[in-house]
Amino acid sequence: MAPITYDMEVTSSIPPAKMFKAFVLDGDTLIPKILPQVIKSVETLQGDGGPGTIKLTTFGEGSKHKCVKHKVDAIDKENLTYSYSIIEGDALDGFESISYHIKIVPSPDGGSICKNRSIYCPKGDNKVTEEEIKSGKEKASSIFKAVEAYILANPGSPFKYVKHKIDALDKEKLTYAYTLIEGDALRDKLESISYEVKLEPSPNGGCIGKNISTYHTKPGVEIKEEEIKAGKAQASGIFKAVEAYLVANPEAYV
Numbered sequence: 001m002a003p004i005t006y007d008m009e010v011t012s013s014i015p016p017a018k019m020f021k022a023f024v025l026d027g028d029t030l031i032p033k034i035l036p037q038v039i040k041s042v043e044t045l046q047g048d049g050g051p052g053t054i055k056l057t058t059f060g061e062g063s064k065h066k067c068v069k070h071k072v073d074a075i076d077k078e079n080l081t082y083s084y085s086i087i088e089g090d091a092l093d094g095f096e097s098i099s100y101h102i103k104i105v106p107s108p109d110g111g112s113i114c115k116n117r118s119i120y121c122p123k124g125d126n127k128v129t130e131e132e133i134k135s136g137k138e139k140a141s142s143i144f145k146a147v148e149a150y151i152l153a154n155p156g157s158p159f160k161y162v163k164h165k166i167d168a169l170d171k172e173k174l175t176y177a178y179t180l181i182e183g184d185a186l187r188d189k190l191e192s193i194s195y196e197v198k199l200e201p202s203p204n205g206g207c208i209g210k211n212i213s214t215y216h217t218k219p220g221v222e223i224k225e226e227e228i229k230a231g232k233a234q235a236s237g238i239f240k241a242v243e244a245y246l247v248a249n250p251e252a253y254v
Contacts, residue, residue, distance in 0.1 A: 002129050004120040008137045009113050012148045016104045016112040021201065028055070031143060034150050034241070035222070036145065037062040038248045045238050050075060054087075062249050065091045073099070080104040094126040094132040113240070138247070146244035152237025159185045167194070174199040189223075191216040209239050241252045 012019055022030055024088030028042035037060040047053030053072040059065050068089030077084050085099040086092055101117040118136065120128050167174050177195040180186060186193070197211040213231065215223050246252060 004122065005117060006133055006137075007115065008140065009115050010141050011107055011111065011113050012144070013109070013111040014151050016080055016106050018105050018151065019081075019112045019114070019148070020077070020104045022151055023104070023144060024075070024082045025077070027147070030147065035143060035146050035248050036060050038139070039063075039144065044149050045049045047072070065089065068092070089092075094123055094231065096121040096123055115172070116140060130246065142244055142247040144161070145240065146248060149239075149241035152233055153241050154237075157233065159183065162186075189218060189221045191218055207254050211235060222245050 014022075028044070031038050032041050040060045041059075042056045042067075045054045045056055050070065051072055051074055054069060056066045057068050057071070066089070066132045068086050068091045070084045070086050073083040073085055080103060082102045083099065087097070092098065098121070099119045101119075104112050105115065107113045123126070139189055142154060162180050162185045163179045164178045167177040167179055175194065176197045179192050181192060193216070194214045195197045196214075198207050198210045202208045207234065213235075217223065
């Protein structure tokens, strides 16, 4: 049977070069760190990371496959492209080979778009079902989004610690409120910071996280727009990291 090709795109707010470094260049250590249930480890068996390098990927408990070996076919750090082929492992059952071609390009809003082409070469009359294609796209997207969420949630915090007090928690209405009462995040500018979180259903069956942040400043102090923007980005990154974990681990919290 002729090769089966499908393309997918995933958008990100992270600039292309930064996403390429995290997703491709540092992915062997970063992805097992943030998604150990999906990928347990990646070990280089041969080569220096360039074309011809052979790697062994061991999957986590959440995967139906145990491990695969893949060969790096091409990598271009300037053009942000990466190609590799699965050459051994139970993921190849029914296939002569599976290859992936990744390119990360700029998006109009300053972020990036990950373009991924997957090519399946079946054995005999073996076919790839729509469900398998959909599952593969969802898994690839969830890994990419988990990397994005990790970057957003870890911009490098200037603070060491905080103490917070829980003000309210309603498990039925899905609301949570707490206040920062001590720590260097308050610095000499703030008396306290309070947060009110509420999760609501969205029209597509998912949810919307609503967060109200209230800064109680000391007299004469103003909060800069940059500080508010950084706080929003970090909060969004943490929320997206949790979302990425749940997407990659559908059996969690069932």
